[in-house]
Amino acid sequence: MDSGSVFASLVQAPEDPILGVTVAYNKDPSPNKLNLGVGAYRTEEGKPLVLDVVRRAEQLLVNDQSRVKEYLPIVGLADFNKLSAKLIFGADSPAIQANRVATVQCLSGTGSLRVGAEFLARHYHQLTIYIPQPTWGNHPKVFTLAGLSVKTYRYYDPATRGLNFQGLLEDLGAATSGAIVLLHACAHNPTGVDPTLEQWEQIRQLMRSKGLLPFFDSAYQVVALVVWWITGGQIENMLGFASGSLDADAQPVRMFVADGGECLAAQSYAKNMGLYGERVGALSIVCKTADVASKVESQLKLVIRPMYSNPPIHGASIVATILKDSKMYDEWTVELKAMADRIISMRKQLFDALSARGTPGDWSHIIKQIGMFTFTGLNGEQVAFMTKEYHIYMTSDGRISMAGLSSKTVPHLADAIHAAVTRMG
Numbered sequence: 001m002d003s004g005s006v007f008a009s010l011v012q013a014p015e016d017p018i019l020g021v022t023v024a025y026n027k028d029p030s031p032n033k034l035n036l037g038v039g040a041y042r043t044e045e046g047k048p049l050v051l052d053v054v055r056r057a058e059q060l061l062v063n064d065q066s067r068v069k070e071y072l073p074i075v076g077l078a079d080f081n082k083l084s085a086k087l088i089f090g091a092d093s094p095a096i097q098a099n100r101v102a103t104v105q106c107l108s109g110t111g112s113l114r115v116g117a118e119f120l121a122r123h124y125h126q127l128t129i130y131i132p133q134p135t136w137g138n139h140p141k142v143f144t145l146a147g148l149s150v151k152t153y154r155y156y157d158p159a160t161r162g163l164n165f166q167g168l169l170e171d172l173g174a175a176t177s178g179a180i181v182l183l184h185a186c187a188h189n190p191t192g193v194d195p196t197l198e199q200w201e202q203i204r205q206l207m208r209s210k211g212l213l214p215f216f217d218s219a220y221q222v223v224a225l226v227v228w229w230i231t232g233g234q235i236e237n238m239l240g241f242a243s244g245s246l247d248a249d250a251q252p253v254r255m256f257v258a259d260g261g262e263c264l265a266a267q268s269y270a271k272n273m274g275l276y277g278e279r280v281g282a283l284s285i286v287c288k289t290a291d292v293a294s295k296v297e298s299q300l301k302l303v304i305r306p307m308y309s310n311p312p313i314h315g316a317s318i319v320a321t322i323l324k325d326s327k328m329y330d331e332w333t334v335e336l337k338a339m340a341d342r343i344i345s346m347r348k349q350l351f352d353a354l355s356a357r358g359t360p361g362d363w364s365h366i367i368k369q370i371g372m373f374t375f376t377g378l379n380g381e382q383v384a385f386m387t388k389e390y391h392i393y394m395t396s397d398g399r400i401s402m403a404g405l406s407s408k409t410v411p412h413l414a415d416a417i418h419a420a421v422t423r424m425g
């Protein structure tokens with residue numbers, strides 16, 4: 001009886017391509033069901049993980065009677081903003097020292113991207129943003145709704161399951177001068193394929209020569225680095241990884257800051273601190289001068305105020321507590337290493353299981369790709385088959401979250417992939 005409703009003519013909207021996978025998974029009564037859709041870390045027991053260091057930080061916050069629940073400023077927690085800028089640009093960043101960086105606390109990675117995009121739509125002279133093909137499914141929606149016009153650049157080559165570097169250079173070379181370019185800072189989602197540092201340097205030179213404005217999305221900082229170290233066989237480095245080498249996966253961003261040019265960076269603490277639901281993130285805009293940075297910050301406040309007024313206090317306080325205490329910071333990196341170790345081990349176990357089954361095709365990308373996801377190369381039909389017959393849930397582009405796997409579930413997944421490839425190949 002909705003005919004009398006003023007909304008009666010609405011059509012039912014489809015579920016989100018990523019978050020909707022969890023909705024479908026939750027409805028499935030099968031005891032063997034497996035959710036490899038959303039990029040969220042799970043323990044070997046398949047449970048969500050709250051880091052010990054996060055629990056400890058929360059305890060400190062709760063016990064501190066001087067803490068109140070007043071509104072934060074529009075730009076968020078000052079300490080959190082400073083520490084976030086340091087984490088991505090480096091403690092000794094000349095841009096930070098010269099006060100050329102405007103940083104505002106936002107609602108995780110998504111909110112940071114959205115605030116950055118709204119700011120650009122109001123104040124930047126070029127409204128076209130180039131995003132990689134493929135990319136995180138929410139990117140085009142965030143940018144379009146903010147008022148930018150979205151175009152794509154080639155990024156991934158399905159034939160080699162690697163970077164289409166030539167295509168990338170051609171497309172950015174042909175881009176409208178001054179356009180905005182969205183770059184994944186590390187651990188590209190969904191492909192797990194990143195440019196090498198040499199390739200980043202070429203991208204930087206090309207972009208600077210055309211006046212293209214870099215907008216970095218950094219949703220996986222640190223997680224990616226640890227994984228990369230282990231896959232690169234440089235495990236001995238792990239021992240020293242709390243002493244500054246953690247900076248390596250922010251390297252592409254820092255290259256673009258070191259040349260003195262401008263850029264934007266959206267940071268998320270969802271994955272690297274496991275603070276998914278706390279919605280903690282930061283948007284930084286690196287400017288040429290302190291004077292410009294101050295004006296940029298004042299305008300960011302005008303973007304934020306009518307959207308949500310000011311950001312929430314709890315998650316940012318957790319992050320600031322951990323980042324400013326060297327002991328807690330070190331503990332954080334140790335816990336990160338444990339998460340990364342488990343993801344690496346899942347990559348190896350899945351690769352071995354497919355090899356043992358003689359599954360047709362080259363599956364070495366499972367151990368080569370970086371970060372939380374494997375971009376399997378399975379097509380939509382094969383994915384649908386695996387969901388129907390094996391109750392395995394993943395995004396229809398064939399991406400699986402390795403962090404959702406465990407030693408117990410690897411054989412089930414390998415059976416499903418084997419069946420999908422041999423029957424639907």
Ligand code: PGU
Binds near residue numbers: 107110138281
């Ligand atoms: N940017 C990229 C590249 C991402 O992968 C994600 C999360 C975000 C930004 C946004 O993260 P926040 O939670 O807002 O900090 N992508 C995950 C999580 C699920 C989703 O789609 O939001 C994913 O599974 O792709």
